[in-house]
Amino acid sequence: MEILVCVRRVPDTSENEIELNSSGDIERNELVYSINEPDNYAVEEALQIASKVGGNVTVATVGGEDDEEVLRREMAMGAHHGVLISDEAFRGSDGRGIATILKAFVQKANYDLVLTGVQAEDGGAQIGGMLAALLDYPFASLVNSIEVLDGHQLKISREIEGGNKELSEIDLPCVLSIQTGINEPRYVGMRGIRQVASVPIPTFSAAQLGIDGSNVGEAAANVKRVDYFVPSLGQGAEILHGSREENIDKVLELVAAKGGLK
Amino acid sequence: MARIFTYIMHKDGMAADSAFELAAAARKIGATASPTAILTGWGTGLHAACESLAAVYPEIWKIANEVLAYPNAELVRKALQKVVPSNSIVLLAHDHFGIDLAPGLSIKLNAAFLSDVLDIDGVENTDMKVVRQEFGGQVSAHVRGDISSGAVLTLRPGAFKATEIAAAHGLIVDKSAEVGSLAARRRYLETVMAEAGDVDITKYNVLVSIGRGIQEKDNVAMALELADALGAAVSCSRPVVDAKWMEKSRQVGSSGKTVKPKVYLACGISGAFQHLAGIKGNPFLIAINKNPKAPIFQVADVGIVDDILEFLPELTNKVRDLRSTPAK
Numbered sequence: 001m002e003i004l005v006c007v008r009r010v011p012d013t014s015e016n017e018i019e020l021n022s023s024g025d026i027e028r029n030e031l032v033y034s035i036n037e038p039d040n041y042a043v044e045e046a047l048q049i050a051s052k053v054g055g056n057v058t059v060a061t062v063g064g065e066d067d068e069e070v071l072r073r074e075m076a077m078g079a080h081h082g083v084l085i086s087d088e089a090f091r092g093s094d095g096r097g098i099a100t101i102l103k104a105f106v107q108k109a110n111y112d113l114v115l116t117g118v119q120a121e122d123g124g125a126q127i128g129g130m131l132a133a134l135l136d137y138p139f140a141s142l143v144n145s146i147e148v149l150d151g152h153q154l155k156i157s158r159e160i161e162g163g164n165k166e167l168s169e170i171d172l173p174c175v176l177s178i179q180t181g182i183n184e185p186r187y188v189g190m191r192g193i194r195q196v197a198s199v200p201i202p203t204f205s206a207a208q209l210g211i212d213g214s215n216v217g218e219a220a221a222n223v224k225r226v227d228y229f230v231p232s233l234g235q236g237a238e239i240l241h242g243s244r245e246e247n248i249d250k251v252l253e254l255v256a257a258k259g260g261l262k
Numbered sequence: 263m264a265r266i267f268t269y270i271m272h273k274d275g276m277a278a279d280s281a282f283e284l285a286a287a288a289r290k291i292g293a294t295a296s297p298t299a300i301l302t303g304w305g306t307g308l309h310a311a312c313e314s315l316a317a318v319y320p321e322i323w324k325i326a327n328e329v330l331a332y333p334n335a336e337l338v339r340k341a342l343q344k345v346v347p348s349n350s351i352v353l354l355a356h357d358h359f360g361i362d363l364a365p366g367l368s369i370k371l372n373a374a375f376l377s378d379v380l381d382i383d384g385v386e387n388t389d390m391k392v393v394r395q396e397f398g399g400q401v402s403a404h405v406r407g408d409i410s411s412g413a414v415l416t417l418r419p420g421a422f423k424a425t426e427i428a429a430a431h432g433l434i435v436d437k438s439a440e441v442g443s444l445a446a447r448r449r450y451l452e453t454v455m456a457e458a459g460d461v462d463i464t465k466y467n468v469l470v471s472i473g474r475g476i477q478e479k480d481n482v483a484m485a486l487e488l489a490d491a492l493g494a495a496v497s498c499s500r501p502v503v504d505a506k507w508m509e510k511s512r513q514v515g516s517s518g519k520t521v522k523p524k525v526y527l528a529c530g531i532s533g534a535f536q537h538l539a540g541i542k543g544n545p546f547l548i549a550i551n552k553n554p555k556a557p558i559f560q561v562a563d564v565g566i567v568d569d570i571l572e573f574l575p576e577l578t579n580k581v582r583d584l585r586s587t588p589a590k
Contacts, residue, residue, distance in 0.1 A: 011397065013532070014474050014501075017555040018400040026401065095365070095375060118361075122396040124377025124416075129365030138336060138447035141362045155451075160358045163456035163510050163518050168334075171447040181504035222374045222408035226391065231402040237549060237558075237565030247566050248577050251527075251548055252584065254564060258546040260468040260525035261492065 001055035001148070003046040004111040005079070006102055006131075007039040008061055009070040010121040024227040035070040038117025042178035043074045044185040045146060046115055053148050055112075056080040062090060062101050068201055075199060076192035077185070082199070087206040092218025095123070099130035100216055104209040106135060113154075114175045118142055128177035138170050141177045264412065266297040267346060268319075268353045269363075271333065275310030277301070280355035280417075282424030285318050287353055287417050289425070290382040291390070296320050297353075299432075300345070302338050304331035309434075316432030326438045332450045335362035341441045343370050349412045356416035357516070364416045373412035376405060380421045385409070398532050399557035418535060419516075459511020461495050467524045468494035471514060473537075474501040475530015475551060475570050482507050484574045485529065491581040497521065499537045515540040529570045533558030550574075 011018070011031040019027040046057040059074040060083040061067050071082035085105055093101065106114060116128040118141060125141065132139030144165065145157040152172055157165040159179050170176075206213055214220060240247045255261050268284035270277050281299065288297035299319040301312050304326055312322045325341050346352060352367065354360040356378045368375035374390075380402070381393035388410035395402050407413055463469060470489040476482060482496070489496045496512065503513045514521050515537040522543030529550050531537060538561060541547070549562035552569045559565040566573070 013398040013400060016397075017553055018397045019555075020401065026397075095377075096369065099369070121398065124365075124375070124394070125361050126365040126368075126375055126377050129362070130369050130375070133366035133369035139362075139366060140448055141335075142358055157454070158358065158362070159517050160453070161516060162520075163513065165454040165456075167451040167454060169449045169451060174447070180500065184506060222411075223376060224406050226404040226406050228396070228401045228403050231395070231399075231560065236560050237547075237562035239554075239559070239565045239567065244568060244573060244576060247568065248573070248580050251564075251566070251577060252580060254546065254548060255468065255492070255525050255527075258525045260494070260546075 001049060001053050001112045002110060003050060003055060003057045003113045003115065004106060004109070005039065005043050005046050005057060005059050005074070005115045006061070006127065007043065007059050007070055007074060007117070008036045008120050008123075009033050009063065009067045010036045013121050020228050020230060024229070026228060033066075033069075035073055036117050036120045038119060038178055038180050040074070040117075040185050041180050041182050042115040042117050043077055043079055044183045045178055046113075047078045047186075048183060049113070049146065049148060058083060058109075058111075060085055060102070060105060062086070062093075062098055071201055072193060072196050072199075073188055075196040076188045082201045084201050084203045085209070086203050087211075089206045089211070089213040089217050092221055093216050094221035094223040095126040096130055096223075097216040097221055099127050099134055101209070101211060102127070102131050103134040104211045105204060106131070108204075108209060112172050114173070116175070116177045118177045118179050125177070128175050132175035135175070138174045139176070140168065140170055140174070142179045143176045144179045144182045146176070146182075263292050263295070264349050264351050264409065265347060266291060266295050266351045266353065268297055268299050269338070269342070270299050270301050270311075270315065271355070271359060272301055272303065272307065272311035275307040275314070277311045277314050278355070279424075280357075280419065281315055281318060283419070283422040284353045284355065284417060286425045287379075287382060287415075287422045290422070291351065291385055298323055300325065300342065302327070302330045302333065302341055304328050312434045316434070317429050319432045320430045322432050322434045323437045324434055325441055326436070327441060327444060329444050329446070333359060334446055334448065334450050335359060335366075336446045336448050337444045339363055339367050339370060340444050342367060344441050345437045346371065348372075349410070351409065351413045351415070354414070354416050356418050360416040364414050368414035371412055371414065373414050374407040374409055376407045376413060376415045379415050379417050395535075398534055399560075400555050419539065457511060459509045461512065463495050463497040463512055463514070463519055464521050466495040466521075468492055468527070469497045469514070469521060469523045469525070470494050470527045470529060471497040471499065471531060472502055472529050472570075473499040473531030476502060476507070477530075477571065479505070479507040481571060484571070484578070488574050488578040488581070491578050491585065499531045499534070513540075528558050528562065529574060531558055532556045533561060
């Protein structure tokens with residue numbers, strides 16, 4: 001089975017305190033970047049499928065040179081190929097623009113299965129569904145298990161409310177967006193990354209993919225971010241500024257007062 | 263003004279709560295908006311659900327089709343493509359079904375897609391301005407969509423408060439014939455209910471709830487010891503389950519359990535909305551997190567900026583001291 005996994009490099013929210021600068025943008029200089037977490041689960045799932053039924057896993061991202069590091073990380077995990085889809089014309093693309101670019105790439109090759117992470121840190125859980133619609137492939141979101149039935153179908157499960165699972169069969173080729181927790185992504189050490197450090201990563205431009213520049217990029221985007229702001233939802237918590245010991249006493253007092261200590 | 267539609271889920275003859283939230287959102291787009299609800303399904307439950315909305319929506323479109331008995335996003339999308347006029351605005355809940363349906367629907371309707379919307383600032387000419395969150399809720403963003411060829415919006419559950427709506431005398435319009443036959447390449451098989459776990463976290467007055475800040479599996483013991491001392495249970499947020507540090511049955515959130523404790527100690531939990539959606543009954547929420555920007559501090563009653571790996575053991579010791587000292 002030939003599997004494509006679309007990945008992204010994003011600021012790691014668990015490692016960062018997001019700050020806004022004076023121009024209303026996110027202060028990006030100090031940010032720690034990593035692979036978008038659900039994308040990493042998608043790559044692991046692709047690797048497990050390929051090891052069971054044979055085939056290759058390709059990881060691709062739309063971005064620039066900086067984004068190569070996440071491709072190499074996923075290649076160190078075992079992905080067979082990494083591809084950078086990069087062109088000035090892609091800058092400022094909205095979700096539909098990114099899906100349009102990925103569609104052109106998918107049509108250059110012959111993939112049986114296309115995976116994305118369910119959502120990016122700054123995204124809208126949209127690329128997988130849009131890509132499927134553009135390709136006219138079937139789609140499922142929030143996928144938390146995949147079983148290959150034969151060369152033409154998968155049995156999948158989706159995560160629905162309350163931790164329940166919705167089971168379906170889906171025809172290949174298809175696009176699936178992968179939920180975190182579907183597997184346990186393998187560990188990638190520095191050694192693994194060094195081993196793939198010099199593997200060439202091919203780059204595809206708009207012209208090579210036959211993409212009309214007027215359909216992608218900022219000019220074609222009908223969804224645009226205007227600015228960032230810090231939300232003020234209600235009054236927020238009363239922050240305790242005491243010493244740790246004082247804070248502990250206060251917490252116990254509050255727990256008792258609210259009926260929690262018996 | 264573009265025509266506004268809402269897609270409403272239903273069960274056992276009752277429309278989902280989103281019916282009211284989506285109606286409120288439609289009125290934020292245009293104060294005089296006269297939104298039309300669309301319901302799909304099969305059998306008597308569908309008609310009852312349509313009737314239940316007659317007081318809220320002036321018009322309700324009913325699409326009855328045997329293959330729509332279970333809401334399969336691919337089939338619902340094909341049905342909507344046939345009945346929704348071009349340049350319309352379609353509103354859906356940002357839940358597991360909206361996430362499944364909406365992005366592809368926006369492509370097929372050639373409409374702008376605005377996902378997981380928290381608020382609608384308004385529409386000026388062909389621009390709609392909305393509020394979204396990014397980076398796990400640490401920052402919000404204003405986003406502008408060009409809706410000249412229509413728009414599909416998914417709205418965060420709970421973000422739009424159902425407002426008092428002037429009583430409508432909703433007309434139910436049967437659109438089934440316009441849809442015709444439908445075939446899917448994704449076929450629903452069955453729903454597997456979540457397994458019950460060893461501890462029922464919905465039964466406790468106090469929950470010690472842990473998130474990514476617990477950092478590794480061995481540290482879960484710290485929370486278990488504190489809960490033991492307090493007579494509480496340990497619950498958790500999604501990353502802890504994803505990492506296989508705790509069972510799924512311990513997870514609080516929209517894809518886990520809904521809990522109603524008196525006190526909720528959020529330890530190393532960032533406060534993603536999917537997690538908060540599982541906390542009901544307005545408990546006293548105490549948040550401990552070393553990131554002062556964590557969104558949990560926006561919703562907590564009391565917050566402490568500290569490292570839970572140091573704070574929790576000391577708290578446990580203090581509780582044990584109190585317990586071993588006889589009351590005077």
